[in-house]
Amino acid sequence: MKLLIVEDEKDLALTLKKGLEENSFAVDVCYDGEEGLFMAENYPYDVLLLDIMLPKMDGLAILNTLRKKKIDIPVVMLTARGEVEDRIKGLNIGADDYIAKPFDFSELLARLRSVIRRSKGKPSPVIVIGDLTIDTNAREIRRGGRDIKLSAKEYNMLEYLALNKNRVIGRTELMEHIYESDGDPDSNIIDVYINYLRNKIDKDFAVQLIHTVRGAGYVLKEGK
């Protein structure tokens, strides 16, 4: 999952980035409102973590602009002011959730995940495709009663495919949601990871779940 943090307190933003990356998020960070808006408008994030008090343009204005432009990326507001009216204002102009500083990191994680799941129309934290189950909270994969261990990148890819199951995902889209925007990974890397995933998930089973759609990308689904 790819996430954008817009937070002017650098120390907090970088700590969040580190913590979220350790939880399989690809994280971009902006320290001011204008840059934050630009990034949110131009990159496909799965969720936006937005501070309210920001230099140049405040969080509420960013949110307002995004919603007016019909960009419906899930937004979690972050604020230290904790004023009820700020909270209501945020939710009214289209924030999906709200968390007050100082917060529990695990609570933030849970809320980010829940907002992402809801935005993909999958409110349950456990995604089931045939005999494959993915627990997005515990990041545990089981198939046919067997635990499967995945690396962070493999997991990120599988989770994204699972949240979009039955939909064909292009290589670029996969890349955009798994890697940070400023990196420049080789485009073959996606095929490499798909290969790793197939080895771990499909190889020992009769039914294949990861399908290649020629010229389009990959799709996670039961049956043909």
Place this chain on the structure above:
Amino acid sequence: MKLVPGSIKGRLLFWLFSFASLLLISLGFFLDNEIGDIVISSVDDLLHSQTQLIVGLLHEEHGGIELELSEIIAGEYSIPRSGHYYKVLINGEPAAISPSLVNSEFNLATGEIVSSNEKSREKIYLSVGPDNEPVRVLQHDLDFMGQQVSIFTAESLRGSHNMINRFRYVLLIMIPLSILTGGLVSLWITSKSLDPLSIFSSKIEMITHKTLNERIDTEAEAGELIGIASSFNKMLERLQSAFDAEKRLIADASHELKTPLSVIKTKCDVLLQKDRTTEEYTEALNAIRNTSGTMKKIVDDMLSLARLDSGILSSGGFQKISIKSVLENAVQLMEVPADRTGVKINPLFRDEKDTDITGDQNTLTEAFLNVIENAVRYNKSGGTADISVSNDRGHVTVMIKDTGTGIRKDDMSRIFDRFYRSEDSRSVEGSGLGLSIAKTVIEAHGGSIRAESDADKGSCFTIVLPC
């Protein structure tokens, strides 16, 4: 117990009622008196005309006086004890007596004389008539053909008294009734005229700290209340701005404290997610220590301001202190941090004449320290901070001039606001309270502080203190 009630309604009622009652009672007495006079004077008029009639009937006949009373003898004068009497004496001898008197010897002029007129030779008596009734008697003396003639006419007052009494009864009933009605009307008038006041007060009552933005529509109020309503609105205005300022201050304080707190908390949370290397722990702990240092500075500054706000600085505790020693202390405290950032502090004041001011050494040092710290922090490496002092007719002026980043025009008006930090300054460590502490301290000393700035060239803070 107070005679006049305290409430406006009570007062209005009291005064309206008292005046109405007084007026009605006086009117009663006046009417009573007047009606008596009118009745009596009408009786007197009657007596006069009867007397004139009798005088007109006197005539000479056969060398003597003859009275031709046959014309008036008829009617009331012929009925015994009718209440209408006359008697004519010539030289003291009864010459004519109305049959109504019954007894020709009856003396009408027995009672007290109520008035007498020497010129017209008239006397009026209040006597008792033949029927034991009160009578008013007019005696008119005249000389006729050299003889002494006395004419007595009398009218019973029984009817008049009855009339007066009846009128009195009417007054005795009407006046208390009018007073009572007047009281009720006053009550109605007072409550009616005080209605706008109670409506006004209920409007005021509706305003709570949550609806401070509401105003009373002065146009809709009664004339007398417009003044109160507009003063009330002005007070609300002041209250609202004080409330808003307080709210903003609390929100800002909470933001300033919660931000570093969440850095610390998030660092701990993330760190504890899994096992880390010693380097990671050390790095995180250092970061946490720095952040808690920032928090300590904010808390210290907030407490300083709270102490200053509580009015701890009063001229009562001020002492004579030298301005140079205050500046010297502040510079000393700033030397190390200035070295670290590569900024040179130029204590130009050392060559100037010293001046004594009255004040509090510690807080003034803190105030100057904050301004100098500002000049160092928002400076560039190799920059300078010049501190000079001058003395001018009862004032000492301290100028702190830096070669730093300067202050933008939009920020200029707010740099002394609590927790205000311009967008450019956020990256620089600080609580956002330093300049407002300086301003509070300087103003408590009767002085003033102002700033001028050229963006990118630097700022100059001028502090003027009385000496």
